[in-house]
Amino acid sequence: MANEKNIGTPAEEEIEIITLTDENGEDMDFEFLDLVEYEGKRYAVLLPPVEDVEGEDENEDEEVLILQVEDDGNEENESYVFVDDDDILTAVFDIFKEKFKDEFDFSEE
Template identity: 45%
Template sequence: MTEERDDIIVLVDENGEEVEFEHLDTIEMNDSHYVVLLPVSDVEEDEVVILKVEEGEGEEDNLVAVEDEEELNEVFEEFKTRMEDEFDFVDDEE
């Protein structure tokens, strides 16, 4: 039996393939909204995807990649602060 979950969203990748993501958080920062997503797949990667919410036509919003690395890092740091009790974050610095 397939379980239906409210926290799963489906996006279409650059190859036209549907990819499922678990919605972890929505962050409002600097007059913008961002969603933090975790890919739902067989791959054992623990990398989140952060997308910016932009108003689209009508009632639909668009999710777009965050190109500015400083902006992306700022949102990720806020996510880490908010979710420190739920996730174990590992620094990539070696």
């Protein structure tokens, strides 16, 4: 997916989970990592939660999902929109990386 980047997760942290509903009405849980402002717009940096699957390395690199936050001024009516512009995705991820450079082990693939 164009709006995913790889990061290694930090050892311990408080985890905030948000649930998003897709176009088919199915709920999906994501770990909320940060809200980044870029060029007057807000972008959520999300991580699918690590599933405890036997035999898988929990510290394996994860891909973040960057979505634009759209709202009508009421926080309860926020919606999250896919970002198709690779320049915006790169800029938002660069801001996120700089902010959390001491907390995550970033790698680009």
